[in-house]
Amino acid sequence: KNQVEQSPQSLIILEGKNCTLQCNYTVSPFSNLRWYKQDTGRGPVSLTIMTFSENTKSNGRYTATLDADTKQSSLHITASQLSDSASYICVVIGHNFNKFYFGSGTKLNVKP
Amino acid sequence: EAGVAQSPRYKIIEKRQSVAFWCNPISGHATLYWYQQILGQGPKLLIQFQNNGVVDDSQLPKDRFSAERLKGVDSTLKIQPAKLEDSAVYLCASSSEGEITDTQYFGPGTRLTVL
Numbered sequence: 001k002n003q004v005e006q007s008p009q010s011l012i013i014l015e016g017k018n019c020t021l022q023c024n025y026t027v028s029p030f031s032n033l034r035w036y037k038q039d040t041g042r043g044p045v046s047l048t049i050m051t052f053s054e055n056t057k058s059n060g061r062y063t064a065t066l067d068a069d070t071k072q073s074s075l076h077i078t079a080s081q082l083s084d085s086a087s088y089i090c091v092v093i094g095h096n097f098n099k100f101y102f103g104s105g106t107k108l109n110v111k112p
Numbered sequence: 113e114a115g116v117a118q119s120p121r122y123k124i125i126e127k128r129q130s131v132a133f134w135c136n137p138i139s140g141h142a143t144l145y146w147y148q149q150i151l152g153q154g155p156k157l158l159i160q161f162q163n164n165g166v167v168d169d170s171q172l173p174k175d176r177f178s179a180e181r182l183k184g185v186d187s188t189l190k191i192q193p194a195k196l197e198d199s200a201v202y203l204c205a206s207s208s209e210g211e212i213t214d215t216q217y218f219g220p221g222t223r224l225t226v227l
Contacts, residue, residue, distance in 0.1 A: 031213075043116070043219050046215045046217075049213055049215065089154050102156065103154050104152070104154045105154055
């Protein structure tokens, strides 16, 4: 069964600290993996898109990594800001029929 | 560039009533998606259109949900009759060609509460 599991479910960090969110998946074969940021009450916003051949992709203070062999991805946030408080969703797009498989998200709370 | 527009933003109905949501994608985007997001979960794809044709509706509960995209632009999603478990945020998203690495742009969503 194709699944996307994210951890931790929720995380609280202090402003200025770094954090890493995890995504494990069983979708196979897959064509690309995405990380989205979803602020409360708003739609998700794309942060990074990585194809199966890419190992890392950065977008400002956000860096995503991908290990296709172990089927793991991580999203690293550097020097966190209060505005980083949101849910972060990992999405894996299957190669067959281009199906989207969404994780349940990690809820990040950055405190001053 | 204007984003994906959705209306209404909030809707409260009683079970067994019907409801409709509207989505206007980014101009020129060929692919349109409707998702259901239950509180605390990731979005679940309900239906994907490419222009005005359906690409994937395998997770759409067709006995009560319907969607159309006339003329390949705006789209409406209807629920009739609504059940308590339909309480969720309904997200619309669009992408330019539906290519596998195209960025999806999401609207703000419609929060539906079924009492």
